Structures are given as structure tokens and as C-alpha cells.
Amino acid sequence: xxxQPVRPLIAEIDQLKRSIDSMNSxxxxxxxxxxxxxxxxxxxxxxxxxxxxxxxxxxxxxxxVCDQVYFIxxxx
Numbered sequence: 001x002x003x004q005p006v007r008p009l010i011a012e013i014d015q016l017k018r019s020i021d022s023m024n025s026x027x028x029x030x031x032x033x034x035x036x037x038x039x040x041x042x043x044x045x046x047x048x049x050x051x052x053x054x055x056x057x058x059x060x061x062x063x064x065v066c067d068q069v070y071f072i073x074x075x076x
Contacts, residue, residue, distance in 0.1 A: 020073050
């Protein structure tokens with residue numbers, strides 16, 4: 001098996017880091033938009049408590065998944 005020169009690998013790693021930073025930035029922006037939409041919806045829509053509880057659980061799950069994805073991407 002032939003080894004690649006170190007420089008191209010460093011360049012690839014740097015490109016991956018830039019891509020991850022970009023994805024993190026985009027994810028952060030999307031989360032801000034989703035939070036704003038959630039707040040607007042909470043201000044204007046009176047949902048029955050069971051429906052609100054279901055939405056809260058879904059939101060918590062979404063936040064958990066986003067946190068896990070962020071943790072994985074930061075470790076790369």
C-alpha cells in the first residue's frame with residue numbers, strides 16, 4: 001500500500017474542518033429560526049395541553065439529536 005504525502009492529507013483535513021464549521025454555522029442559524037418559529041407559534045396558537053406536551057416532547061427530542069450531531073462534528 002502506497003502512502004500519500006503528508007501535505008495533501010493536511011489539506012484534506014483542513015477542508016473537512018472548514019466544511020464542518022460551515023455546517024455548524026448553518027445548523028446554528030436553522031436552530032435560531034426554528035426557535036423563533038416555535039416562540040411565534042406559542043404566542044399565537046393556544047393548543048390543548050396534550051398537543052402542547054406532544055410538541056414539547058418532539059422539540060426536546062429534536063434538540064437532543066442536534067446536540068448529539070454537534071458533539072460528533074466538533075470531535076472530528
